[in-house]
Amino acid sequence: MSVQTWTYLLVGITFALYIGIAIWSRASSTKEFYVAGGGVSPLANGMATAADWMSAASFISMAGIIAFAGYDGSVYLMGWTGGYVLLALLLAPYLRKFGKFTVPDFIGDRYYSNTARIVAVVCALLVSFTYVAGQMRGVGVVFSRFLEVDINTGVIIGMVIVLFYAVLGGMKGITYTQVAQYCVLIFAFMVPAIFISIQMTGNPIPQLGMGSALNDGSGLYLLEKLNGLSTELGFAEYTSGSKDLIDVFAITLALMVGTAGLPHVIVRFFTVKRVKDARKSAGLALLLIAILYTTAPAVAVFARTNMINTVSEQEYGKMPEWFKNWEETGLLSFEDKNADGKIQYVADAAINELTVDRDIMVLANPEIADLPAWVIALVAAGGLAAALSTAAGLLLVISSSVSHDLIKKVFVPTISEKGELWAARGAATVAVVIAGYFGINPPGFVAAVVALAFGLAAASFFPAIVLGIFYKRMNKEGAIAGMVVGILLMLFYMLKFKFGIFDGGKEAVAGLQADWWFGISPEGFGSVAMIVNFLVSIVVMQFTPSPPHHVQEIVEDIRIPSDAGAAVDH
Amino acid sequence: MSEKQQKATAYWKENLRYLIILLLIWFMVSYGAGILFKEALDSIQIGGFKLGFWFAQQGSIYVFVILIFVYVRLMNKLDKKYGYDE
Numbered sequence: 001m002s003v004q005t006w007t008y009l010l011v012g013i014t015f016a017l018y019i020g021i022a023i024w025s026r027a028s029s030t031k032e033f034y035v036a037g038g039g040v041s042p043l044a045n046g047m048a049t050a051a052d053w054m055s056a057a058s059f060i061s062m063a064g065i066i067a068f069a070g071y072d073g074s075v076y077l078m079g080w081t082g083g084y085v086l087l088a089l090l091l092a093p094y095l096r097k098f099g100k101f102t103v104p105d106f107i108g109d110r111y112y113s114n115t116a117r118i119v120a121v122v123c124a125l126l127v128s129f130t131y132v133a134g135q136m137r138g139v140g141v142v143f144s145r146f147l148e149v150d151i152n153t154g155v156i157i158g159m160v161i162v163l164f165y166a167v168l169g170g171m172k173g174i175t176y177t178q179v180a181q182y183c184v185l186i187f188a189f190m191v192p193a194i195f196i197s198i199q200m201t202g203n204p205i206p207q208l209g210m211g212s213a214l215n216d217g218s219g220l221y222l223l224e225k226l227n228g229l230s231t232e233l234g235f236a237e238y239t240s241g242s243k244d245l246i247d248v249f250a251i252t253l254a255l256m257v258g259t260a261g262l263p264h265v266i267v268r269f270f271t272v273k274r275v276k277d278a279r280k281s282a283g284l285a286l287l288l289i290a291i292l293y294t295t296a297p298a299v300a301v302f303a304r305t306n307m308i309n310t311v312s313e314q315e316y317g318k319m320p321e322w323f324k325n326w327e328e329t330g331l332l333s334f335e336d337k338n339a340d341g342k343i344q345y346v347a348d349a350a351i352n353e354l355t356v357d358r359d360i361m362v363l364a365n366p367e368i369a370d371l372p373a374w375v376i377a378l379v380a381a382g383g384l385a386a387a388l389s390t391a392a393g394l395l396l397v398i399s400s401s402v403s404h405d406l407i408k409k410v411f412v413p414t415i416s417e418k419g420e421l422w423a424a425r426g427a428a429t430v431a432v433v434i435a436g437y438f439g440i441n442p443p444g445f446v447a448a449v450v451a452l453a454f455g456l457a458a459a460s461f462f463p464a465i466v467l468g469i470f471y472k473r474m475n476k477e478g479a480i481a482g483m484v485v486g487i488l489l490m491l492f493y494m495l496k497f498k499f500g501i502f503d504g505g506k507e508a509v510a511g512l513q514a515d516w517w518f519g520i521s522p523e524g525f526g527s528v529a530m531i532v533n534f535l536v537s538i539v540v541m542q543f544t545p546s547p548p549h550h551v552q553e554i555v556e557d558i559r560i561p562s563d564a565g566a567a568v569d570h
Numbered sequence: 571m572s573e574k575q576q577k578a579t580a581y582w583k584e585n586l587r588y589l590i591i592l593l594l595i596w597f598m599v600s601y602g603a604g605i606l607f608k609e610a611l612d613s614i615q616i617g618g619f620k621l622g623f624w625f626a627q628q629g630s631i632y633v634f635v636i637l638i639f640v641y642v643r644l645m646n647k648l649d650k651k652y653g654y655d656e
Contacts, residue, residue: 290631
């Protein structure tokens, strides 16, 4: 069977599975819609959290980014896993004990203020929309490459599927489809990695293969070989970085704190039964995520070495099939600058003839390594599972922010249970359409905006929630001032140094690097904005009244794990 | 302070002590071994891995997972000790 037949088959089967689960687990109350009824087992929640978290970026892009960045790519590996330690130790158990439906719920109640609630809703919407647009785009790319449909058709198919199970099933439908999606995506990621690890090093465990000697009789370690190849072609040594220490530090911190502050991840911990389940499922989630995250750097090393070996100084006319396929998508291009018919792939931009989009590394890897057709198709199904599961989780945050936090809590408190459920479904539908629009007409700055999402989450939610739990005396004035200053500072820095809007547009961005504050890039600035948020909150608090007595009691109560009860309907 | 409150305060203090210790380890494996002392650790080679690079791309993640499970164990014990378990 051809790759395409296999792809239709595997994608068809997995989609049918997701729809089947959605019909079986549709939501009939707001509690089921928002938190899956509050009775999800720790393991199921761990799997769902892992699928929720691992997006098209983790599955498709991350290993590719690392393949080209080498050691500098470590910021993503540590940043996107270390955040779970913060989440498990500082947030999840207490938010579960608090026992409401959304993150703005916590902010609004803990800071006894609808202003705080609305600030939180705005942050949640901003973060989630920027994120979901990227997912839809990922769906489109996979469809266009493997099923040879138009990118836009791919996006629309993705929209319909997500719409179906998110709108029908709410959190309950999403949770159980995510469990299935985790299985699909992890299998799809591991199978080619194991194959290639055996091929290159003889070791079936990619995490060990990465540090093993090559199979080709040279006796060289794989990483030594790659370091040699890299420096030979003028790139930085793979295992050393080229970024400044302070920037690596700042980006890692911003990603960790941003991860812990992302609302679609936090809400997953509202769905388990007890506080101890919330702790345990955070551990399971990270364990399941770590399987992919420790394999990705191995995949990066394999892919990079394989690619250099396949293309460097080889004749263009003799390139394998995959090379031509990817050229057609425009994500790979060759320009014979010195007209010798061979591919010069080097660091020097003036001589380099090959441009490779980093996003194709994971998708093309099985083809580069010449693996069987079904493995290649499996990767396509895995990429779709990763993108769809994250999109669904984000859509739920968007719809509950509107139906629960805005309509029910602020504008129409008298709305009936049934009315709220329909408002939630309506909001989810509108959100899917908007997300689809951005998937079809991506703003040229999707990647930049996703980095902004982490910065925003780090600069807004994380300090407000941590202070809300660990600092009883923190009041609404302090928290609101901190969130507003944190977000505005982050936005200002991004607009100035990422988009260059104060200095004449995108062309000016590169020239501004010398002006970075403390030498920290916009990607890492979330850590600075977070610290500023903490400081502003604490200073403002000193000059404003203490929170009322009943709020201090709430804080004392969430610190004690027993009597968590189910998520309360209110 | 009532007895109930005293119990809650004592529980919270022990919890905070665990958090400080665990977060210290969290910081040392990632920001310490993986970033600040990466260069120095790279002079040690284990198999094909330079140690600092290994911490940044592998080791820190393993330690993160272990940390959360240690935390789960410690807290379950603590809950029992104070009668907060269900």
